[in-house]
Amino acid sequence: MNLFTDIRELVVAELTAMAAEGQIPQGLDFANVAVEPPRDEAHGDMATNAAMVLAKPAAMPPRAIAEALAARLARDPRILGADVAGPGFLNLRLSNLVWQGVVAAALREGANFGRSAIGRGARVNVEFVSANPTGPMHVGHVRGAVVGDALANLLAFAGWNVTREYYINDGGAQVDVLARSAYERYREACGLEPEIREGLYPGDYLIPVGEALKVKYGSALIDQPEAVWLTDIREFASQMMMQMIREDLAQLGVRMDVYSSEKALYGTGKIEAAIQTLRDMGLIYEGVLEPPKGKAPEDWEPRVQTLFRSTAHGDDVDRPVKKSDGSWTYFAPDIAYHHDKVKRGFDLLIDILGADHGGYVKRMKAAVSALSQGSVPLDIKLIQLVKLYKNGEPFKMSKRAGTFVTLRDVVEQAGADVTRFMMLTRKNDVALDFDFAKVLEQSKDNPVFYVQYANARINSVLRKAREAGLDVSDAALARADLTQLSHAAEIDMAQQIAEFPREVEIAAKGNEPHRIAFYLYELASEFHGLWNRGNEDASLRFLQDGNPATSSAKIALARATGVVISAGLAILGVTPVEEMR
């Protein structure tokens, strides 16, 4: 249930009736009519801008519309009062029964509370991580992995049909480097001195690869020329790397539905087919690009290349799909890959990329726009850097990988839940500071702790109530006399709970999972506030000695809050804690 859309439907229904009865003109567009919580509590529980939005097209003063609408809305049992205010806002006060009903709904719906159908089952592909299979995942990948996974959870919760996909970049030169590096480790496993030359991957995570190669090939590849072993070792090593990456992702609680290989596109005609599709649209031509503007064109020389006319779909310059030697650029398989996604029938594509791929956004959008003839939107989320700190000091670590902090280092130090939550405490396009000390701190400036603490307190109440002999099952609590929840502080709590479904929809529409993390912080804050009100006003404590009926109602409110915390954390992929230690 989403109370705000319910009330908006009521408003639109009344406006429609007003049009039918001639109170306002026929045929007005109600699309911009909004029902939202007002910023200021004094303005009531909900506000609608209907009168202001419609005043001009209806050629009527806003107050006249607002007053007529108010009179009609006031007849609905849910609405206690409708007051015209300010320039034409209509402020609605809702019956406590409405808010009490939200508590009951949360208890009834449980983990499904807040679930939405706005996605209408549309098929969306979320591509994320897509790290090269040349080593373990490092910090740079963590945020993208978490954002992608949480976004996928969010969209699924909001009614989209989600596919999580990893694009294995195994077609380029970097996997050759991997093969050569692994070969040296193989020589090492065979008792020879490895030559980890400049440009090879030095990390000791390749030692097991070398040992595995020795098991498979014995000494057969020693002193053989590269041409003999390169292809086999490349395949072998990248498979082992992918296995490691899958394990890394599992550590973070991330799972993929589909792994697609770049290499698998070569030799299948898929790249050629994608380019041919563009060629048939007149978007492929042989030409010479202008030198990059403003950059010293010293080493620039005109070259004839095969170009994609991406400017026809919003890009700034056309982009090469073939190098001057006739081989594909990296862009060509990427076009083919997105072509494949379009052909698989997705209604929406989302790519989660590192912020250093900013220059890549327009051309990829252009390609998808062309290949789908504008029918499949591509949203590209660029993920900004994570800066690591420990107690405020920049943090460097090189444990097992040689030069970088790995995903495993982060998860081992901070834990998957903390890592995931923290990665979602910023918008994707803002850099994020991650302090290993602060994220584990048990204080309110640590949002993970703060939210988890609220959940622990709720569990504490339930535990105490159970010890006192109360039935605190959700079914029993849903039957409690919730009309006893009438104090303003309790109604405020219920109102915050009612925000959850609305926040889910806003977050899903904008592909912004971080909104859920911020919402949970606010929800927790409301709960901690209510909890402490019990210190001053004993009637606000959840457990009321000798009054099981009242206790049940208040516990129902606490439990409903817990239900929402769990549902929200589930979207983030974080496990709620039962008890702080």
Added chain:
RNA sequence: GGCCCCGUAGCUCAGGGGAUAGAGCGGCCGCCUCCUAAGCGGCAGGUCGAUGGUUCGAAUCCAUCCGGGGUCACCA
């Protein structure tokens, strides 16, 4: 120089075209005989980078400019 992102309280950051712009930290003042004070309440602190524009209404949309970061033809 082109393109992209950012610019909101001393600091770190929220804020779907709505009313008097919010939170945490830091500062000051309060709250535990009582479900976890690991918390809560209050006060102080703002020309929302600047200037124009669109709009009944702009932190939000558009344009230009100023700062900071990223990126920039045969690397993926």
